Amino acid sequence: MSGKVRQKTSANAADSATQTVNEKILKECHNIYTDPDSGLVKIAESLGLPLLAPRKKITVLLIGNHSAGKSSFINWYVEEHVQRTGVAIETQGFTFVTSGRKRESLTGNATLHLYPHFEPLRQIAGVTDYLSTEISTSKQKKFSLVTFVDTPGLVDGDMKYPFEVNKAILWLGDLADLIFIFFDPIGQALCKRTLNLVEELNHKHADRMRFYLSKADEAGHESDRQRVMMQIVQELCKREGLNKTGFDMPTIYIPSMNSKGSRCTNQIEDVCKDIEKTINQTIQNTLNTLERDCDQIAQKIQDLLKTDSETYTKNLKARFRGAAFGFMGMLIPLLLLMSFFISTQNKLLQSLLGKNLLETLNIYLGPLATLLKSIPADYSTHVLFTILGLALLMLLVAKFASSTKPTLSRKQRKHMLEVQDFVLATVKVKKQKLYQEYLQQSVAEHDL
Ligand SMILES: Nc1nc2c(ncn2[C@@H]2O[C@H](COP(=O)(O)OP(=O)(O)O)[C@@H](O)[C@H]2O)c(=O)[nH]1
Ligand SMILES: [Mg+2]
Structure with missing residues (x-):
């Protein structure tokens, strides 16, 4: 027993050690580029070569219908209640969730200052007022190397967004390393706006996209889940370019939220592995x-x-x-x-x-x-x-x-x-x- 405990502790220690190695590598690479005296960006600029400094973290963009569980997933990953969840339909903007030295919330301007790569977003009128950053001190999982971008819940119909939400998401998609699309089995799984966006993103970034059936514990019996999945896959396949063979849509749910005791397989750990692989x-x-x-x-x-x-x-x-x-x-x-x-x-x-x-x-x-x-x-x-x-x-x-x-x-x-x-x-x-x-x-x- 004690042997097991020790093993686990040493594994954890190794884990945090590896995390620092990866963090260190990305940070040093970033510094090699941005050093004000001998940085590669400066050297290249003087030679007429355009160079961009690499980022220190990967960016994961989460999109999906309103109430598909995006914010809950971030909270689960970070192991801290950073994002509000379960809010009634209201316009929320984009929130960057990232790790840092102290818990803090930043405004839109500060957010763009922190992420100069996302500066082009300013060109979309009104979007800056709906940007924010939540900095958390959490070091759980690989959070120190990830920035999540939580997006407004997508809905059809008369819902008015105070900025061009589709355009903003497409911009963010260009800069993200991973794009998670959450479909939930109860809500409007087949929200047109989500499908249109998925179609457009897929044209450019098919390799970054990952589809999940979220809140899978609420999907009822296995047969119901299959039916929901079939429906989603069919709807996606109707769209140009999405007709992939072997289309994969893992079922995930937040383990602590499975109040009905569903025995559906939870592939949420695979999501973490995917993030790790991308890092x-x-x-x-x-x-x-x-x-x-x-x-x-x-x-x-x-x-x-x-x-x-x-x-x-x-x-x-x-x-x-x-x-x-x-x-x-x-x-x-x-x-x-x-x-x-x-x-x-x-x-x-x-x-x-x-x-x-x-x-x-x-x-x-x-x-x-x-x-x-x-x-x-x-x-x-x-x-x-x-x-x-x-x-x-x-x-x-x-x-x-x-x-x-x-x-x-x-x-x-x-x-x-x-x-x-x-x-x-x-x-x-x-x-x-x-x-x-x-x-x-x-x-x-x-x-x-
Ligand atoms: N049963 C269950 N409920 C969930 C799960 N994930 C989120 N929820 C609930 O679904 C509601 C919407 O979640 P939220 O994260 O706010 O969705 P968002 O609009 O996509 O950010 C909240 O009331 C959550 O408690 C899940 O995996 N299982
Ligand atoms: Mg949310």
Whole structure:
């Protein structure tokens, strides 16, 4: 007996220890991204890569008819009466239920501040006034790694919602890791609004959706339950895209609420296992994404440095080309002008340069001078201007050809190499270590 008790205690201790490992991993990953100095988000932003920090918890969205047992499920999971239950039809908004250091209730604005990922919700008019957060200190089950989003009970007909409830739920569905749909056997199991939403969510997020027959203890006999399930499945299958083979709908109920002593199987523990599985997947995904993001940043730096050294070479070539054109721009007109003068102002040149030098020039420039001499005197000014024009053109070409693109400074290149080294060495090694811790803990769990 005492052995059993001890075993249970050690299992519990191990449980809380594993929870801290998982919590720690997600928290550290989050910090690697959000650190104000060396966070990946900041690094990536400076390189023109958009990156989002991973979340520290998974989000479970609960939807279903009014009174389907959504709030009761959250209270059961958290093991604390956080959410009001059994309220008569009244508009309730969205409530984020999360764990924290002290029991507190937050308003809509504070909620969006706490969950920047959900900021787009603000665009739905009026919804902020109907948002709230309940922080509980509970550490039961895997609650420290879960945020539940309780939604208003869905009803058909004249019920007026103070905001576009369908739109808000679809938004939340995009951001949730799991979407639980509760159908209860007594109420309006086949509420049109619920079915329409399910259909729309299913188009995008079929893999996140889980269907449950809630309050199963109230469904009467097994045959009644089967009939209710058949009806729901049939209704779902009528809708496009929901015609899944092997459609699964576990029956669940809150054990303490089974006042009639129904002996229906309760699969509520499977819901917990599913949450746990999603947490584990999220941790693995987060670590894999971290590695991928590091590689992406390193690759981007590699590309930028490569482009930069190409630009550097191009600049060098451009400068050389510019100098060559510039030289020609100066030389050709000079030679032409000389020839022009030789052919027209021979006497003047001779007195200026002396006989010898003029003769040498004549050897090289003679043919050109003869060519120029053949030009009729009327056109000689034209020729002169053409030569000057040509020189100007050459200089313009030189300026154009030598235009360079900006390159990184030596300091910038050095900084980029440091960042590359940081993500490839420091961050990736850290990721490896976190993965090791994650796996070790799973092995330990299996050993128990
Ligand atoms: N018998 C039974 N009653 C339940 C169960 N879950 C919830 N209820 C009751 O159903 C009513 C509506 O539950 P609530 O959680 O407020 O539903 P919500 O509108 O979906 O949040 C409450 O009176 C609960 O006590 C259950 O598993 N079994
Ligand atoms: Mg409720």
